[in-house]
Amino acid sequence: MTEHADPATMPYRPRATLRDVAAMAGVSMKTVSRVVNGENGVTPQKVDAVRQAISRLDYRPNLSASALRRSSGRTAAIGTVLEDLANPFSSALLRAVEDVANEKRVLILAGSVDEDQQRERALVRAFTERRVDGLIVAPVGEDQGYLRAEMEAGTPLVFVDRQPQGLLADCVLSDNESGARQAVHRLADVGHRRIAYLGDLALIPTAEQRFAGYQRALLERGLPLDPAHVVHDLHTVDDAARATTALLRGLGDGNGPTAIFASQNLVTIGAITALQDLGLEDSVALIGFDDFPLADLLKPRVSVIAQNPSEMGRVAAELLFQRLDGDRGRPQRILLPTTTVLRGSGEIPPAVP
Amino acid sequence: MTEHADPATMPYRPRATLRDVAAMAGVSMKTVSRVVNGENGVTPQKVDAVRQAISRLDYRPNLSASALRRSSGRTAAIGTVLEDLANPFSSALLRAVEDVANEKRVLILAGSVDEDQQRERALVRAFTERRVDGLIVAPVGEDQGYLRAEMEAGTPLVFVDRQPQGLLADCVLSDNESGARQAVHRLADVGHRRIAYLGDLALIPTAEQRFAGYQRALLERGLPLDPAHVVHDLHTVDDAARATTALLRGLGDGNGPTAIFASQNLVTIGAITALQDLGLEDSVALIGFDDFPLADLLKPRVSVIAQNPSEMGRVAAELLFQRLDGDRGRPQRILLPTTTVLRGSGEIPPAVP
DNA sequence: ACGCAGCTTGACAATGTTGTCAACGGCGGC
DNA sequence: GCCGCCGTTGACAACATTGTCAAGCTGCGT
Structure with missing residues (x-):
């Protein structure tokens, strides 16, 4: 156990400073500074002496002090x-x-x-x-x-x-708007005409842009914007799951959405949870904004508009x-x-x- | 556009220091220091003057300098x-x-x-x-x-x-060993006798402990340790997927593992990928060490030994x-x-x- | 008038480091 | 013999801040 040190009895040795190193090596502080910073103009013997003192004292330069003094002032x-x-x-x-x-x-x-x-x-x-x-x-x-x-x-x-x-x-x-637009277009491509929008807090600019993309794509496809198919302000998995369930349960026959665009990670996951609970994961289409790990191991595999964080x-x-x-x-x-x-x-x- | 500043033409104003604030407020640096640190013993008028100078100059205390001087030396x-x-x-x-x-x-x-x-x-x-x-x-x-x-x-x-x-x-x-032991016991509980171990780099202590738990559980259940069912040094999803495929393909009929214990996150995911590819996800049992997001949305839902990071x-x-x-x-x-x-x-x- | 207590205030030193500059000893060129 | 140069070295100040301490002020009691 000799290689184990016990903090309770461990000797307390305050950090060595340039001054200590200089004293031990028998040179001035400036010379130590030069060695530490790899400046030249120091004789090899002194460099050695300084190096030795540094390792004997476990000297660690104080970068705060250094930055303070340095002209650039960079803290790295x-x-x-x-x-x-x-x-x-x-x-x-x-x-x-x-x-x-x-x-x-x-x-x-x-x-x-x-x-x-x-x-x-x-x-x-x-x-x-x-x-x-x-x-x-x-x-x-x-x-x-x-x-x-x-x-x-x-x-x-x-x-x-x-x-x-x-x-x-x-x-x-x-490019949030364009991504969202793509998603809606892809859903429309396979024939969907009632595409729901599940969005994050409406005051978040990215959510706003994604909603704009959704609207634009509907317009481009000549699809109506049905307020009953738009839900904003979903911020957690549970929020989204509840909203999805409500959306699909409340379908007056033939009026419910046949596809969902989920504008954010957690919302997508909430939607999936709800779809699985309702047994609808293979009948309602879903595209989520933002990829997430394991999206390709779920069944069905989840289509997404991937960002690249x-x-x-x-x-x-x-x-x-x-x-x-x-x-x-x-x-x-x-x-x-x-x-x-x-x-x-x-x-x-x-x-x- | 008046509220927009353009960095290209933005005036450069070096950071104000205590000295600048003191000069503007017409007091000594020490007094400013007192105000900044909320010490008492400063008349309200001076406090006001200092506060005003601080906000006019957008003064930000320099915590490095402060820590350097302070007796505690804490950098927070x-x-x-x-x-x-x-x-x-x-x-x-x-x-x-x-x-x-x-x-x-x-x-x-x-x-x-x-x-x-x-x-x-x-x-x-x-x-x-x-x-x-x-x-x-x-x-x-x-x-x-x-x-x-x-x-x-x-x-x-x-x-x-x-x-x-x-x-x-x-x-x-x-508690890696105990967790791994649990996993194997649960698999044995449902009747498995050929349980494979898929492990991370063997030199990682946690992997070692999990392997120890696996071995111990086998011993406790009187199950043989079959070297053909043990794979170490898997560190990526792909590694794990390949190993899993090899393990299950190479099954001389009736000798392949009927259950898998995956000792780590990525290994678990790799194993799932392989099982899905082979269409075996519903016939080979799997317990992974370490939980992961969406484990409960996969089919089948993935059983895990959850850590609590x-x-x-x-x-x-x-x-x-x-x-x-x-x-x-x-x-x-x-x-x-x-x-x-x-x-x-x-x-x-x-x-x- | 004086001393004293209590509060406010600032001068000064110190923190650990680096930039500046002058001093040092040795050397070659005049 | 003197000048200036070389590479090396250290003394000193400075960076932004805070701890120490003494000085200054007011008001009180004597």
Whole structure:
């Protein structure tokens, strides 16, 4: 057990500083600094002496102090404000950001907002107080104007998933409207004329855009927009399941929808749950917006309009680092295409009357 | 468009410091510091003047400088080293850590290691160089002794998911062996005598423990351990799918396994893919270790031994904060129980010969 | 008038680091 | 013998902030 240390009795050894290393190596602090930062102009003997002292003392440079003093002031960390680190969309995006940042040896501070404006602001504030070099934000509040001060201070800012309001800045978005339009067109292609819309909170811009795409496609196909087939403000699996059940139960014969467009991940899953409970999963068509793991193992396999959260994260991070490298060009608005993935559930034809 | 600022032409205004605020408010820096930190002993007029200057200058305190000077030296940030931020286990754990940290107004630095020892060390180093107040680590390397220096320096450390080696420290783990044992017992309960084991990389301690549980249960049931029914080192969905196919195809009639225990998330999914491809999903029983989203929407619904990553994160974070609050007790090893969730796939009986 | 207590306030040092610059000793060129 | 140059080195100030402490003020009691 000698290799095990017991914290209760573990000797407390405060962190060594440059000063300690310098004292042990018998050189000035500046010389240690030079060795640590790999600057040249130090004789090999001194380098050795310093190296030895460093490892003997388990010296770890203090990056905060370093950043404070350095002219650039860079902390080599960026902040990432996302909807919910536990959901697959956010976490895939985060991971992609991490991969880009990692190449630049930059760390990631991350936080979830859960659709809470207060939290968005609190997180941004906490990040900037730590002087992150840049921010990636999936905005949730109705106004991002409060971020102007950060931009003016030179902290680059890239928005993802949703367009910021009250501030012109780089952003990377899915082409929500076009994706939703595609979905409805595909359903119409197999003959559906009564296509329901199940949507997220109507005030979320992405939900709005997807609804716009839905409406546009109906118009293009000359299909009527039946208010009874439109449900907004579904935000959880249970919400969606209940709404789906209501929609299909309440069908005055021949008037119920024969296909469903679910405008979001959790809504899609809720709809599937309901369809399975009603035994209708093979008779009502379904296309969901946003892919999800295992969609292709369900029966029927679930057709989706896939977003690409990794790509979104990658592109956003790369944009951010371009800005950090000095790019002062006009702010960009990058629209990522969606992919229509037909797996089965979207190709179910309407029942012949 | 007046509310839109264009970064290309946006005025650059460097961040205001305490000094700037003090100058504008006509007081000393110390007084500003007092106001910012809510200390009392400042007349209301001065407080007002300072507040005004702060908002006029968009002053943001510099927490790095603050931490540097403060006696505690706390940075109000913790580092979290996980397997892969994009996988559901890691991200649920991270989210739970975030929730606990959030209450204490502590931020999270996060990174993925991808089974790479180098990366584990690099991340820990990067975190400690930023003087995080504590670390939560899902260790991947074979020796965590290198962390002793950090512990001695007073940085609390909690391991999750896997036990550290070469270092005695707090850790929070799932009861892998018992969970795996349960799984095999449940399969034996419905009559299976040829139960295959599909395992992750054998050198991962959790995989080892799960295999131990599998072996133990076989022993307890008096079932033979058939090497042909044991496959190790599966780490991806594809690996697992191939292995499953091979296992079931290669069945000399009457010798193939009638049930499968899949020791990990991705392996379970791979096995399901293969079973579906072979049309055997309703005839070969399956229990997977670790729950996954939508397991209860598949057909058959997938039985699992569920871990509780959120709970793991929550408990680990709380332990960490206890240590930060000064608890110097002996290091704890917390075993979280698993839950057996029988949904259908695990209750399929063996085909009658 | 004086001393003293209590509150407010600011000067100064310190945190751990790096940028600036001058000093050092040795050397070749005048 | 002196100048200037070289590579190396360290003294010092600075970064943004907070802890310490003494000075300043008011009002009170004597």
